Amino acid sequence: MIIKFREGxxxxxxxxxxxxxxxxxxxxxxxxxxxxxxxxxxxxxSKLDPNSFYAYSFIDSVxxxxxxxxxVNRKFKLDDTIVDVGGxxxxxxxxxxxxxxxxxxxxxQIDLITHLVQDAGAKVIRGGAFKPRTSPYSFQGLGIEGxxxxxxxxxxxxIPVASEIMSTEDLPYFIKYVDxxxxxxxxxxxxxxxxxxxKIKKPILLxxxxxxxxxxxxMSAEYILSGGNENVILCERGIRTFETxxxxxxxxxxVAVIKRLTHLPIIxxxxxxxxxxxxIESLSKxxxxxxxxxxxxxxxxxxxxxxxxxxxxxxPERFADLVKKLRRVAEAVDRTLE
Ligand code: PEP
Ligand code: MN
Numbered sequence: 313m314i315i316k317f318r319e320g321x322x323x324x325x326x327x328x329x330x331x332x333x334x335x336x337x338x339x340x341x342x343x344x345x346x347x348x349x350x351x352x353x354x355x356x357x358s359k360l361d362p363n364s365f366y367a368y369s370f371i372d373s374v375x376x377x378x379x380x381x382x383x384v385n386r387k388f389k390l391d392d393t394i395v396d397v398g399g400x401x402x403x404x405x406x407x408x409x410x411x412x413x414x415x416x417x418x419x420x421q422i423d424l425i426t427h428l429v430q431d432a433g434a435k436v437i438r439g440g441a442f443k444p445r446t447s448p449y450s451f452q453g454l455g456i457e458g459x460x461x462x463x464x465x466x467x468x469x470x471i472p473v474a475s476e477i478m479s480t481e482d483l484p485y486f487i488k489y490v491d492x493x494x495x496x497x498x499x500x501x502x503x504x505x506x507x508x509x510x511k512i513k514k515p516i517l518l519x520x521x522x523x524x525x526x527x528x529x530x531m532s533a534e535y536i537l538s539g540g541n542e543n544v545i546l547c548e549r550g551i552r553t554f555e556t557x558x559x560x561x562x563x564x565x566x567v568a569v570i571k572r573l574t575h576l577p578i579i580x581x582x583x584x585x586x587x588x589x590x591x592i593e594s595l596s597k598x599x600x601x602x603x604x605x606x607x608x609x610x611x612x613x614x615x616x617x618x619x620x621x622x623x624x625x626x627x628p629e630r631f632a633d634l635v636k637k638l639r640r641v642a643e644a645v646d647r648t649l650e
Contacts, residue, residue, distance in 0.1 A: 313360060314375050314387050315351040321370040326351075329368065341383060345390040348372065352388040379573070381530045383537040384544070389575040395515045395543045398472030398491035400435045402515075402545050403577035407642045407649040408606035410474055410492075410579070411631060412438035414621035415451060416458040421613065425628065426465040429611050432632035433639075435650070436492060437462070437471055438608055442478045443620055444498045451619040456485050463489040474517060474608070480508045487514060497522050497549055497584070500532050510539015517608075519547045519581070522560070526569055533576060546570060546578040547608060550585030559587020559624070562595050567602040579606035583624045589615065592626055593634055600641045600649070607638075 317326060326349060330340055333353060341352035353360075362374040379385055394403035402408050411434035416422045426437050441458025443451065454461065459475060466473045472491035477483065478499065486493050492515045499505055500521035509516050516536055520529045533544050548567065550560025562585035570578045580599035582592045596607050612618045612625035626634065635649075642649035 313353040313357040313362065314377060315353070315365060316372040316374070317349045317351070318370050318372045319348050321349065325368070325370050341388055343389045343391070350388075350390065352377075352382060352385075354382050379530075380527070381534040381574075383542070384530050384533045384574045384576055386573055386575050391575065393542065393544075393575045393577060395545050395577060397436055397474075397515045397545075400472055402579070403605050405646075405648050406605065407600055407638075407647045408436065408579070409434045409635065409638075409649070410436040410438050410606060410608040411611045412474075413440070413612050413618065414583075414610045414625065415440045415443050415453050415619055416461050417454070417619050419461055419464070422461050422465055423468070424613050425611055426469050426471065428613070428628035429631055430469055430471055432628065433635040433650070434631075435471070436474055437465060437469075438474045438494075438610075440620070441475050442482065444476070444478060444496050445620070453620075456482070459485050459489040466491070477505070477509075480505055483508060483512075487512065491515065492517050492545070494547075495519060495532075500524055500529065503532075503535060506532055506535035507539055510536045510541045512541055513543065514541075515543040515545060516541065517545050517547050517579075519549050520551065520563075520566070523552045526566055526573070530574060533574070544576050545605075546574075546576055547581055548578060548585075548604075549581035558585065558591065560585050562586070562598075564595075564598055564602050567599065567604050571603055577605040579608055580604045581608045583608070583610040583621070587624050589624055589626050589630070592624070593637065596634060596638055597641050600638055600647065601645055603645070609634075 339354040365374045411429040416439040443453035462473045474492035476494040494517040497519045553561040582595035610625040611631045615622040615625040
């Protein structure tokens with residue numbers, strides 16, 4: 313349930329009503345806008361009569377929230393959430409580029425890519441250390457050693473880093489070495505993992521599951537926020553459809569839907585959506601034009617030798633060329649891509 317106060321309501325009136333609702337057992341979520349304040353109620357509101365609030369002269373409106381997600385709901389928070397990833401702000405008017413290899417392979421590989429994509433305009437480096445591979449015979453990632461290599465470039469180049477977590481037991485290493493913890497598509501509904509990530513404050517990049525609805529995706533985000541971690545960025549990476557000419561189908565409409573339903577930022581992963589490097593440019597331009605807050609793109613110096621996802625990885629020079637084009641798209645839709 314959302315309670316909207318009239319413009320100019322006195323603080324003491326808001327405080328009194330809050331104290332009463334708290335005493336009645338509700339969890340409260342206050343959002344202060346420029347002209348008015350709203351109060352979100354979480355709990356069993358079924359016994360509350362919305363009309364009873366109109367007895368107070370300072371109440372503007374009271375509405376029930378139909379959606380099962382509360383804290384991520386746009387109706388609960390007036391302003392867009394801006395997530396600070398090691399000093400890089402994701403959300404608001406910025407378009408942020410995250411780039412790097414699918415998997416960290418060697419010290420030289422991650423060092424070279426970091427240097428090249430940072431020069432080209434990437435503000436966060438991605439690099440997988442724990443890889444969720446379909447085949448147990450495929451390269452599984454360097455594990456903790458990979459995170460240590462990521463930490464080395466993070467310190468050398470003063471740039472935040474993102475990496476995927478697969479198990480709660482690795483969380484202490486992620487807290488130490490990683491600025492943005494990625495939950496991969498295959499783990500979007502790993503509720504035990506989501507609960508643990510709710511207990512920390514590090515930013516979480518929550519990818520959409522391969523075959524999950526937007527509502528299911530938002531319920532997964534709700535797990536993290538309800539645990540106390542409000543630093544969540546959503547990532548659309550394409551979903552399974554009957555189409556086989558791309559690896560997944562990029563659901564570009566999710567950007568528009570997400571912007572309406574939630575205050576959380578959303579970025580697009582054109583690499584896993586397309587599955588082929590030739591399509592990255594088109595999907596990236598579309599993502600920015602549609603209103604995405606950023607992109608996460610796979611880049612490898614020698615894609616033909618990559619241990620994972622080479623077919624969808626851009627060479628660094630192609631990435632640099634792409635960034636120039638994307639700056640013009642961002643400018644055309646009044647966004648800032650530094
Ligand atoms: C990845 O980012 O390399 C990855 C495995 O992505 P997804 O979880 O979207 O498949
Ligand atoms: Mn990949």
